[in-house]
Amino acid sequence: MVEQSSQDESASGRPATPRAQARERTMARIVELGNAQLAECGAAELSVREIARGLGMVSSAVYRYVSSRDELLTLLIVDAYGDLADEVDAALATVDGEDPRTRFRALAVAMIRWAIAHPERWTLLYGTPVSGYDAPAETTNADGTRVIARVLEIAAASAGDPRRDLEISSEVAALLDSHLAQFSVDAGAEAGVRAVTAWSSLVGVISAHVFRQLGADAAAIGEQILATQVELLAELLTGD
Incomplete structure (x- = not known):
């Protein structure tokens, strides 16, 4: 469901910055990985650390995008x-x-x-x-x-x-x-x-x-x- 805008525009209508585009792609990937994890092990076992592994990030880096399991649940x-x-x-x-x-x-x-x-x-x-x-x-x-x-x-x-x-x-x-x-x-x-x-x-x-x-x-x-x-x-x- 979370998709990149076809025009890469921000909410203001102006073209999104490369940094904003990168963040949007990362958030979409987080949702994709979260849904895959959900299908494999259920909501109770969701793990932000596993999301970090899927992204190839250290755990501290992924928390800049999703701060907790509850926030991940909300995204999903x-x-x-x-x-x-x-x-x-x-x-x-x-x-x-x-x-x-x-x-x-x-x-x-x-x-x-x-x-x-x-x-x-x-x-x-x-x-x-x-x-x-x-x-x-x-x-x-x-x-x-x-x-x-x-x-x-x-x-x-x-x-x-x-x-x-x-x-x-x-x-x-x-x-x-x-x-x-x-x-x-x-x-x-x-x-x-x-x-x-x-x-x-x-x-x-x-x-x-x-x-x-x-x-x-x-x-x-x-x-x-x-x-x-x-x-x-x-x-x-x-x-x-």
């Missing part, structure tokens, strides 16, 4: 969230203008395929929390909320079934209002409840498949099970 989490969200956005672009149910299917399939292709990164995002680590919201929220924002957009675009109007307490409605504002989506409390429920349920059913929680027999036909579950969640989200 942001990279994974961004990569997953990019896959979802690419899938949604292929069904632009389609009905909400079709758009949710495309989103769900993109998430499923990404999770199956990158089980270790999915585990980092949605598996057991790493002991002693708290992801900094100010760094991870932007990419971490992109997918649920798309789910919310789909829910807001759905007319819903008036026979299934939800009873939402004033406390829940107030909480939703305070959080929905950050997404810049014109959605009411009911769309918010549907979106959060569909998204969290989708994460759950994908995790059950990736972590083989339903047993070997179910794992053999897991994608068929997921297809049925996605249809149920699409019905929940769109109300039809």
Whole structure:
């Protein structure tokens, strides 16, 4: 996910200095090595010293780029969230203008395929929390909320079934209002409840498949099970 700008420009729009370009390449390599280490030994065993070896640096030098295991974890989490969200956005672009149910299917399939292709990164995002680590919201929220924002957009675009109007307490409605504002989506409390429920349920059913929680027999036909579950969640989200 971490890539060098094709124009080698800084955030200000001016051409990046050779030093800044070198740092950007090193950071991209750190994420690449971190993801490889993650796949090999899991999040709990991540080591900045191993990153230094991969870069051909002494340990003291690599700490100029990533100061701790927690900072490395944060880099990998942001990279994974961004990569997953990019896959979802690419899938949604292929069904632009389609009905909400079709758009949710495309989103769900993109998430499923990404999770199956990158089980270790999915585990980092949605598996057991790493002991002693708290992801900094100010760094991870932007990419971490992109997918649920798309789910919310789909829910807001759905007319819903008036026979299934939800009873939402004033406390829940107030909480939703305070959080929905950050997404810049014109959605009411009911769309918010549907979106959060569909998204969290989708994460759950994908995790059950990736972590083989339903047993070997179910794992053999897991994608068929997921297809049925996605249809149920699409019905929940769109109300039809």
